[in-house]
Amino acid sequence: MKCRKCGDAAVLELRRHNAAFCAPDFLEFFRNQVREAVRKHRMFGRDERVLVAVSGGKDSLALWDVLLGEGYQTTGLYLDLGIFEYSVESRAKCEAFAAARGAPLLVVPVAEAVGAPVPVIQAVTRRPPCSGCGLSKRYLMNRAALEHGLPVVATGHNLDDEAATLFGSVMHWQTDALPRQSPALPSTHPKLVRRVKPLYRLSERETAAYAFLRGIDYIVEECPFAEGATSIAHKEILNRMEDASPGAKHNFLFGFLDKARAAFERAEAVALNECARCGQVTTGTVCAFCKLADQVKRAT
DSSP, rough: OOHHHHHHHHSEEEEGGGGEEEEEHEEEEEEEHHHHHHHHTTOTTSSSSSEEEOOOHHHHHHHHHHHHTTOOEEEEEEEEEOOHHHHHHHHHHHOOHHHHHHHOEEEEEEEHHSSSHHHHHHHHSOOOHHHHHHHHHHHHHHHHHHHTOOEEEEOOOHHHHHHHHHHHHHHTTOTTTGGGGGSEEOOOSSSSSSOOTTTSSSSSHHHHHHHOOOOOOOOOOOOTTTTTOOOHHHHHHHHHHHHSTTTHHOOOOOOIIIIGGGGSSSSSOOOOOEEETOOOSSSSOOHHHHHHHHHHHHOO
């Protein structure tokens, strides 16, 4: 198996591209995919500071590595979820990555913001742990960006993540969620920053290969609360489709983005208000995050 670009021995075959690459050319391929995502969706400019949400996993650290290598002004954000040893190790991975590259890293403990770590939030709300965790992440990422004057938050969502999310939304016809399925969401309120996903063109396998070839030390274990999550089941279904038809995930996601997403966009804009408690954006009077914090406070 030879590299499509230079003819040397290949280290990775990409069936959906009908190509194989040596290590240097694969790394360049990976960076080019990120460049194209940033360019096509005008995610951020060279003069803008970017907040990169990092979890200690391969995707977010690979993204931060690429953006640093491209010369972007970045600050990492680690949200400490308080999930036992998993959070201790993942935080250590982020801190070591940042220290080795002289990059700034913000650490925000969820327990200080909500009043309890994710395991307690899950017990209090009696809802799937991903529910309160996801709500807290979205709120705290936006708040951290605003507090530090950063106009855009970049996350490490890859092609597999985005295809699985789309699959779940279509399975339940969540028409409110479909317009938000985008590699780049613009700011629609002075207190909402842009949210972008520069890895959306790259698969999980490709991101893992990049992290390995770059020597990035990341946490391999999945979040202990991920077991049984519907998103994992959706990924398994899509993986079987990909095995049978290479490129299936790409075609599914990009077909939606190019041909169907516009059909689900609302004709009228959703009215956005500022939360009466914290001042962050909400569609009601009090935001969901403040309601969650109240629920935790009453129970603890």
